Amino acid sequence: MPGISFGREMGGDAKRFASRVDDALLGQDVYGPVGLFEASAAEQGPRGCGSVECTGGWTRPWRSKKRPIFEGHWGCSGRCVLAMVRAAMRRETGDRRAVTETAGSHRHRVPLGLVMLAQGWITHPQLKAALQAQRQSGSGRIGDWLVSECGLEAEQVTRGLSVQWSCPVLSTEGFSAQAMALVMPQRFVQEFGMVPLRVAGGRLLYLGCDDRLNASVAYAVEQMTGLKVESGLVDGVQLTAAKANLLNADAVQTNLEAVADEDSLAARMTAILEHRQPLAARLVRLHQYYWLRLWLESGTRGLAGSLPRSTEDMQDCLFTVGSAA
Ligand SMILES: [Zn+2]
Structure with a gap:
């Protein structure tokens, strides 16, 4: 992660601060799959906690030093996990995100x-x-x-x-419903009409639609998988068949919850992280949804980016806030 190279010369607090400042400046870009999975205590404060607000207080002796990991950082207490979750929510509701969504949905198009x-x-x-x-x-x-x-x-x-849409025409050749069902919750495929098609070269994920591209879906999937996403148009018949197969395949277990407000959301996600103790977790917002994905055990990561290997030991949590559902 950025900040490590010069971080070595700094003391713990300065190092941790530098790393968080980089995170804030670069937004999601620092959260590749490597940062997501390989939290290193050396990158952070002396106690390894990832919260900038950590007071370095007493950690319960029975608390695991390896879990829970949220976005590449371990939280030394529920309080610190909550602070990390809140920071991620701020990032996901930030200006940068708003700009991306506007660019994606309101750009003028010739009929x-x-x-x-x-x-x-x-x-x-x-x-x-x-x-x-x-x-x-x-x-x-x-x-x-x-x-x-x-x-x-x-x-x-x-x-x-x-x-x-200035995008390529894609085919469903090489489409594996079982592999692609792991990319994102089925609800997104149904609701936004973007279907994951295949991974090329271990780094590039193709998303297809038959009508209108949804740039926000591509962006969210890019953040969650750590893969570069390329979107394109697919012939309607081909896409309908692929979508039906994908929706029939096993997906990561997904819970959908409606929460009253942002505070309840932060508390709820913290409770889930504290309860499930994932080895990796990531938050991404997509339209009205907050999408929290948990990799609960080692070996859950597949061959490309942070895509799951299978549905086993994976969990997706979708949240809507207020009346957004
Ligand atoms: Zn802490």
Whole structure:
């Protein structure tokens, strides 16, 4: 982690402070899978606690020195775990996150019909016919109407969408439902329409959708897995089949809870960390959800990034705050 190189010359408190300042400056970037899993007491204060607010007080003699680990740091007490959780929540609700979400969801896009027209893939009369059909029915996507009313191939519409979103067209070749079901909670796949497709070269994860990219999902998955995420458009039929298989596969056990406010959320997550004593844990926010993932034992980490090896000894906790559900 950043801060280690110059941290060696510093005293414990200064070292710990430097490391936390780096964390604050760099946000999520410091939390690769290495930082997530290999908490080293040498990186932190003399007692190894990861909380900046740690008063270095008395730790109960029976408390494990190896667990719980939250985002690469051990907490010496429930109080210190709570402080670490609160810091992570601040990061996840920070400006940086807001900027990412805005950039992802509100960027101006040229309508698909105009994109296809500009590419010369449809004619004016075709677009007019599709728009009219859409208006009359009062529903349906323009791409679907172009297929049903104008005889376009679905593949052409997918290509049009990829131009609209400036992203590649992906296929479901090499898709393993069982492996991909471990990437994120099924609820996200159902709700946001982004389907994990495959890992390439052990570092790159492909996410596919058939309609609109969700940059926030890609960002959240990137933070949670430590993998670089590339999103693209997938033909609707292929994607629907992949999604159905994924939703049928075994997923990491997921609990969904609604909490009243941010204070209750911090307390609840701390209680879970204290109770389950994970060897690694990470918090990521995605739209209305806080997603806390726990790696409960060693050997839970798979071959790529921090992706789980299987569902065993893994736990996902999803939270909504207030009436956000
Ligand atoms: Zn502490």
